Amino acid sequence: MRMVLLWFLTVCMLSLAIIDLEAQRLPNSLIFWVFGLCAVLAFLDGRPLEHAAVACLSASVIGVSLRWLGQKLTGSEGLGWGDVKLAVALAVPLTLENLALFLSVMAASAVVLLTWAAWRRQYSGIPLGPALLAGAFAAFI
Numbered sequence: 001m002r003m004v005l006l007w008f009l010t011v012c013m014l015s016l017a018i019i020d021l022e023a024q025r026l027p028n029s030l031i032f033w034v035f036g037l038c039a040v041l042a043f044l045d046g047r048p049l050e051h052a053a054v055a056c057l058s059a060s061v062i063g064v065s066l067r068w069l070g071q072k073l074t075g076s077e078g079l080g081w082g083d084v085k086l087a088v089a090l091a092v093p094l095t096l097e098n099l100a101l102f103l104s105v106m107a108a109s110a111v112v113l114l115t116w117a118a119w120r121r122q123y124s125g126i127p128l129g130p131a132l133l134a135g136a137f138a139a140f141i
Contacts, residue, residue, distance in 0.1 A: 026082030105135030
């Protein structure tokens with residue numbers, strides 16, 4: 001059952017990465033699917049509800065902080081709300097150790113991409129979803 005869920009999650013993640021690269025959007029419908037699949041994975045793995053709550057809160061604080069940093073570095077949106085919602089959804093099934101890995105990779109890749117965009121003066125159209133998804137994939141494995 002877990003492998004089937006991971007397969008569906010991988011398909012959703014790849015779809016989100018392609019859509020973000022093409023349209024710089026992360027559709028809520030796919031993010032909600034990711035959140036649902038991650039919640040079921042957390043339940044099947046026996047994760048306590050408190051861990052999921054800490055994961056969601058941590059991802060949202062980091063995501064909003066990166067959004068603020070992006071606004072300061074580039075003068076534009078930086079990290080979009082879709083990226084923040086995706087980070088929260090992907091954090092749900094992770095153990096605390098994997099959550100730290102995911103949030104570290106997420107923050108580092110976002111800071112690198114935002115700094116690169118500020119250096120190039122490219123202030124819009126920076127797809128950060130694939131970086132988030134790569135970090136989540138590393139944490140899931």
